[in-house]
Each structure stands twice: as structure tokens, then as C-alpha cells.
Amino acid sequence: MKKLMLFTTGGTVASLEGENGLVPELHADDLLSYIPELNVRCRIDTKELMNIDSTNMQPEFWIDMANAIYENYDQYDGFIITHGTDTMAYTSAALSYMLQDASKPIVVTGSQIPISYSKTDAKRNISDAIRFACEDIGGVYIVFDGKVIQGTRAIKLRTKSYDAFESINYPYVASMHDDHIDYNKSIHNQKKKHIQLDTSLCTDVAVVKLHPGIKPEFFDCLKDLYKGVVVESYGSGNVPFQVRNILAKLIELIEHGVSVVITTQCLEEGEDMGIYEVGRKIDHNRVVRSKNMNTEAIVPKLMWVLGKTTDPKKVKEMMETSIAADITLYF
């Protein structure tokens, strides 16, 4: 029989109605007591790591989660983490970088509606996550609303619907049905490897979304505060250089030693800075290209990379190398 460890961290799934709205209150065993008969035979141990709304999630807490999994890795066949949906995609990406080459499933799930409510999606999501944690597959995944999403590829697209998450620029890994799991055949399970823990992070990372009228001087404020800046530029990776010259400010940041990552506000298909003058003017050798990673992966990846080096060349090389399927290599 498979042995699983379920870690809880809070989120709507564990929330009850309080005086000021929903607050995480339920503990690990409470959650399991709500789940009806599981159609998989396994033993589940539980541990509460924290009990927070995931809006309050911090990079330091990702480290706690990664350490908890690593410390228990040999004793269990699979892991489930219940988590709020607001920052779940950042956490699943962060764990994908901090715990590489896992040969066992690490499954993050949660819900849009608290587990004690009649219309809750929590029971299905937790049951599915438990089933998926019994599979013979390695890596970090989000299981939600019947879909399995690669940990580095998820975004929260919807605030209220059951299907809160989408897989961006990457197919769903699998879909969950009552009696079977349908794997996407184009995705191959990685060869069995030894898990590696690396939790060094530099949290001095900011995301700036460009918009018409954004002030160039704003970027001066970032210079001494951050070591990495992720620019959500326009379209295929375009940065304005007329009237309000943002491009010049990005160069100043780079010359100051800040790593600048160019990504796009468009959710799908990634940046392709070679198309327009407004993209070609950016020095492609000096900025980090995000290719088709999403912001939820870029942020923890940049923290993780800057935790190891601030050498601009190395940062660029590591950021542009696919880890845990975060970049599709068609560039």
C-alpha cells in the first residue's frame, strides 16, 4: 500500500467564515475527515506546516515546504500540499526549482470553495490529488478541477470558477476521471533520478508591468532595492523608447548590476523580441529572455538563480535553460 504525506498550509480549502470573511481554521486531520471514501488504497500521514491565506505566502515559506518534503522524502511514496489558490502557481513553480529531479509526485491542490460548504470543490480536488500522488511519476504538479498541470506552467486565471487554473504554453499533463487517469501522450515521465534540494533564494526581485504613461523615473527607485527586475513588456517583448524612454532606464538598471528579464503581458506564446524595432532595440545579449515562461515561474526562478550567482552572464544562462519543463525549447 502506498504511503503518502499530506502537508497543509491553509487557503480557502481550510477556511471557515469568520467575523471578517473567510479565514483558514481547519487542520490537516479535519480536512481528511471531510473526504468520503477514497477510491485508492493508501495510508496518509498529515502535518500542518502553516495555516495562512496564500495571499500572505512568502518565499521563506516555500523553503519550509521544500525542506519538509525533502526531510520526509524517503519515508513516503508521494506528497500532497494543500494551499490557497491565490499564490499556488508561484509555490508550485518555486518547489519545482528547489526540489529538482524528484522521482515521486509532489502534488499541490486547494479549492475555490471551503471544504465545509455543500458546493465545495475541495473534496474532489483533494481526492484527485491523493490519487495522483499514488502514481509512478516524478515532479511537482498542481491537481485542480480534474486537471494535472506541470508545476512551472500554471496560472490562476479565474477568481471564482472551479476551473481556476490553466496550463500556459504547455499541455495538461493528465486529466483525472472517476476510474482512470488520462495522460497526455506527448509528455514523457522523466527517468528516475535522485531528488536534489537547493533552497538558496535571493528575494530581491520585482515585477513591473508596463503601461502607457509609466514614468521612466520609477525605474530609478528599483536600482538599489532589487537585484532582479522582471519587465512585463508589451506583445512579443516590446519596450517603449519614445517620449517616455523606458528602454534607456532598463539599460541603466543593467549597468547598475540588476538582472532584467523581459517577458510579455500576453499570457500565451511567450516573447519573441526579434520581430519589431521596439523589440530589436533591446540588447538581447544583456537582458534575460523569458522565452515562453510565465511570470509565476519567472519570479521564483529568478530568486533561485540570484540565490546562487549575480554574475550577469551566468544569470542569463541559468534563466534561459529549461528547468522542470518551464521553457518549451522551440526558440
Ligand SMILES: NC(=O)C[C@H](N)C(=O)O
Ligand atoms: N481559493 C483560495 O484559496 C483563495 C485564498 N485567498 C487563498 O489563496 O488562500
